[in-house]
């Protein structure tokens with residue numbers, strides 16, 4: 001039997017999962033990557049940011065050992081060791097993805113690919129340029145930091161999010177522009193690593209799209225740690241003056257620090273992809289137009305990950321890659337295809353406290369006038385949270401008042417990113433609050449708060 005030939009462009013979570021699944025299902029697969037197998041945004045943004053946050057978390061824990069009944073000891077950051085740690089995590093993850101692809105006989109080509117027609121790509125490698133034909137092409141080229149025209153990144157003191165790791169130094173005073181998920185994670189990361197931090201918040205609240213109670217708790221924590229919040233301030237310029245930077249706001253305010261970091265989102269890598277050569281259409285946001293199967297306007301070309309403009313998360317990119325492979329290989333023929341439910345994707349913000357949510361959140365329900373039942377339990381009454389000396393935060397479950405079905409939830413507090421999985425499963429599997437409440441969780445555990453909130 002002749003195998004279907006699939007060419008995947010981009011080796012991030014979207015691309016390598018599409019490649020691995022398609023190979024598992026019997027396709028002949030070629031994966032083209034110009035930089036790092038595992039993904040540039042994934043291995044050079046997502047993973048190092050979480051690694052640095054973990055180091056910052058260890059440091060802040062060390063600063064409050066007395067709360068655990070231990071003598072307080074002093075410790076400090078070793079930037080060289082921190083760099084090595086990030087590099088070794090990246091190497092290990094890149095190694096394990098490469099090994100998996102090789103074990104599935106995926107052919108990996110190092111080079112930059114562009115479409116030359118709906119069924120072929122040309123790849124520029126170090127040595128020469130080659131043309132590869134395919135039955136199906138999966139584009140998964142990801143995204144890069146969005147830089148406003150008023151900012152000139154010098155990667156020394158005026159930084160994009162990708163310049164922050166591995167860190168060359170810990171900034172003395174960092175000004176973060178952007179108070180969305182990425183911005184607040186950087187504030188948390190560097191303030192816990194000892195930097196003074198100023199956050200430029202364009203509105204009156206950080207995390208404008210999140211639970212206001214969660215956002216308020218995070219703001220309070222930032223302020224307790226000495227972070228300066230410039231609210232209602234729209235940045236319009238940034239300038240380096242010797243060892244200082246100044247960020248200018250539209251209302252005349254000026255923030256001065258040693259470094260500035262621009263964290264205002266990302267933009268898809270669509271340029272130089274040869275989209276015109278295959279008549280692949282973009283949508284009004286500049287992402288590739290896709291249908292619910294992630295197929296582009298050209299039937300032989302699929303799109304996964306950040307390039308698709310759905311939810312810019314590694315978890316979503318990976319699942320999109322797998323779903324595309326299922327679709328390409330006809331695994332749904334004769335039975336209903338389960339499309340990805342983006343509104344049921346769990347997401348987390350790795351600050352201290354962590355903030356995680358899934359499904360319908362309270363503020364959203366109120367905005368649409370939908371009747372809901374909201375139950376909330378604070379961690380201050382949870383035994384494990386007290387044992388951990390970390391009783392900050394709460395669990396909120398949103399359910400349907402008539403049927404009891406769990407519609408969503410928010411969790412703020414230590415390990416929120418792990419705990420939200422229970423609510424995510426309940427939302428995805430259409431479970432009721434009774435199902436969650438009657439689950440026999442471990443005692444003592446933070447999960448018990450979920451059972452209580454579901455009562």
Ligand SMILES: Cc1cc2nc3c(=O)[nH]c(=O)nc-3n(C[C@H](O)[C@H](O)[C@H](O)COP(=O)(O)OP(=O)(O)OC[C@H]3O[C@@H](n4cnc5c(N)ncnc54)[C@H](O)[C@@H]3O)c2cc1C
Pocket residue numbers: 009010011012013014015032033034035036037038039040041042043045046047049050111112113114140141142143161182266269272273304305306307311312313314315316317
């Ligand atoms: C600071 C930061 C923190 C984040 N934290 C999280 C988090 O905690 N959790 C989470 O779920 N998500 C997080 N994300 C988002 C996550 O990193 C992305 O959503 C995810 O990496 C997207 O995967 P992808 O495969 O689409 O793109 P990438 O991971 O960027 O992979 C795309 C690959 O395509 C390659 N490529 C591009 N063009 C070509 C070409 N022409 N030829 C060959 N190869 C090409 C690139 O080199 C790259 O390796 C974070 C993002 C940022 C910026």
